[in-house]
Amino acid sequence: MWVVKIGGSLSHDPALREWLTRLWEVGGGRVVIVPGGGDFADAVRQYQQEWHFDDLAAHNMCLLAMAQYAIMMQGVVPELVLASNESRIRRALRDGRVAVWVPTDLMRATPDSMTNWDTTSDSLAAWLSTSLNAERLMIVKSCEVEANAPLETLAADGIVDRRFPAYVRDANYIVEVFSKDDASVMRDRLLNVAV
Template sequence: MWVVKIGGSLSHDPALREWLMRLWEVGGGRVVIVPGGGDFADAVRRYQREWRFDDLAAHNMCLLAMAQYAILMQGIVPDLVLASNEDRIRRALRDGRVAVWVPTDLMRTTPDSMTNWDTTSDSLAAWLSTTLNAERLLLVKSCDVEAHAPLDMLAASGVVDRRFPAYVRDANYLVEVFSKGDASRMRDRLLAFQA
């Protein structure tokens, strides 16, 4: 199973449709898409600055932001299956479908290590990859990403969140970061690793 996190920065980019279509074409039964937060999460940041509520509320709102992006993705490719937990994700994969994670089950009532702005959808994708015992985690970014760039460097430059390198340091899955123009390369790789 591959987890593919598509950054919210692609939410207005034609590359989003290409990524979703290619994943749908070749990823049935093997791919779980994790949506970023995009404009929806940016709105949470603005509201938090204005109203000065705590990071727990912001975390829960950002999970809903990711859910909105997931619904947008399914609106673009209706055959994608929205799935809010491990059971639903595994059911979608067993049915030969591509799942899009709706992370509302991670809403919290008390703060924890995830309820802060250092932990974004990148780290949540790593958490899901560990939970699902994924083979690979691919992050898709709107910016150009140098092949094999160290994750600590990508975190320092803001390409991935600050906590992401620690989340994946001891991971049992391969981590790759792709640029938005790499959809064909990802498709070829997914085809090459078909069971």
């Protein structure tokens, strides 16, 4: 199973449709898509600055932001299956479908290590990859990504979140970060490991 996190920065980019379509075409039964937060999460930042509520509320609102992006993705490619927990994800994959994670089960009543702005959808994708025992985690960004750049460098440059390198340090899956222009690379990889 592969987890493919598609950054919210692609929410206004034609590349989004290409990624979703290619994942649907060749990833059935093997791919779980993790949505970023995009404009929806940016609105949470603005509201937090205006109203000064705590990071716990912001965390829960950002999970809903990711859920909105997930619903939008399914609106773009209706064959994708929305799934809010592991059993629904696994059911979608067993049915030969591509799942889009709706992370509302991670909403919290009390703060924990995830309820802060250093932990974004990148780290949540790593958390899900570990939970699902994924083989590979692919992070898709709208910016150019230097091939084989160290994750610590990508975190320092703001390309992935600051906690991401720690989340995947001991991962038993492959971690790759891609530019939005690399959809064909992902497609070729999926086809080359077809079962």
